[in-house]
Amino acid sequence: MPDPHPEAVDTGTYPPNRGLATAPARTRHGDGPAALVEAHALERTYWVGGRPVVALASATCTILPGDRIAVIGPSGGGKSTLLHLLGGLDTPTGGTVRWPGLGPGADRRPARVAFVFQMPSLLAPLTVVENVELPLLLERVSASEARAAALRALARLDLLPLVDALPEEISGGQAQRVAVARALACRPRLILADEPTGQLDRATAQHLLDALLASLEGTEAALVVATHDRSVAERMRTVWRLRRGILEAWG
Ligand SMILES: Nc1ncnc2c1ncn2[C@@H]1O[C@H](COP(=O)(O)OP(=O)(O)OP(=O)(O)O)[C@@H](O)[C@H]1O
Numbered sequence: 640m641p642d643p644h645p646e647a648v649d650t651g652t653y654p655p656n657r658g659l660a661t662a663p664a665r666t667r668h669g670d671g672p673a674a675l676v677e678a679h680a681l682e683r684t685y686w687v688g689g690r691p692v693v694a695l696a697s698a699t700c701t702i703l704p705g706d707r708i709a710v711i712g713p714s715g716g717g718k719s720t721l722l723h724l725l726g727g728l729d730t731p732t733g734g735t736v737r738w739p740g741l742g743p744g745a746d747r748r749p750a751r752v753a754f755v756f757q758m759p760s761l762l763a764p765l766t767v768v769e770n771v772e773l774p775l776l777l778e779r780v781s782a783s784e785a786r787a788a789a790l791r792a793l794a795r796l797d798l799l800p801l802v803d804a805l806p807e808e809i810s811g812g813q814a815q816r817v818a819v820a821r822a823l824a825c826r827p828r829l830i831l832a833d834e835p836t837g838q839l840d841r842a843t844a845q846h847l848l849d850a851l852l853a854s855l856e857g858t859e860a861a862l863v864v865a866t867h868d869r870s871v872a873e874r875m876r877t878v879w880r881l882r883r884g885i886l887e888a889w890g
């Protein structure tokens with residue numbers, strides 16, 4: 640079957656790579672804060688019908704505060720698998736992942752990590768604003784502060800007209816923007832966004848990226864975006880490529 644997402648980012652010049660195995664292992668950024676993520680020889684093999692599927696072969700990488708990293712590569716190359724492992728949502732079948740700069744959160748997962756998932760992830764019975772404030776309420780932020788933070792994040796993404804809508808009443812692209820607002824509202828130190836612009840037209844995609852980058856400006860938060868969209872990758876300082884589970888520098 641042909642690749643449904645032929646590699647969109649296949650030419651062009653990108654800044655020198657940083658953060659991969661080819662660079663010396665770093666636990667600290669100069670005298671600055673600790674690395675947010677350190678992954679060493681990370682592997683993830685799935686077993687399907689008794690046969691191994693190697694989604695990630697051996698990934699060694701470091702994410703530092705302030706990083707802006709695009710992860711590109713063909714469909715099935717392992718991008719989502721890598722993001723889930725880097726955020727502690729999945730357990731590697733080999734290698735190690737540590738979060739020296741994030742600290743422990745719930746269930747032995749790292750704290751202050753926000754995901755934007757590739758699949759729809761809003762909770763159906765909750766309105767848009769309730770979806771965005773939920774993670775804050777779970778962190779025991781007061782109801783009024785959570786509501787205010789949610790509305791600020793929704794405003795940044797031009798979503799105020801939709802605050803009272805239910806997920807089934809909005810489009811897939813709007814739902815993706817709500818998911819980005821939900822990620823921003825928590826003021827995370829690491830955002831792992833899996834194809835956040837996948838369902839958006841070009842102008843809306845750029846607007847979403849503008850809002851995302853602007854919100855992170857002046858913070859030490861790092862952003863890692865898996866994307867097929869060349870124009871998204873071009874706006875990140877670092878580009879990694881994943882192909883058949885092999886992680887490498889691009890450009
Ligand atoms: N839960 C799972 N069970 C079995 N195989 C899986 C599972 N999740 C992923 N895979 C396989 O692992 C490989 C990598 O998948 P992954 O979803 O990480 O790719 P991707 O680069 O994110 O692709 P896309 O661009 O289509 O989102 C693929 O061969 C996929 O079929």
Ligand SMILES: [Mg+2]
Binds near residue numbers: 757
């Ligand atoms: Mg994916």
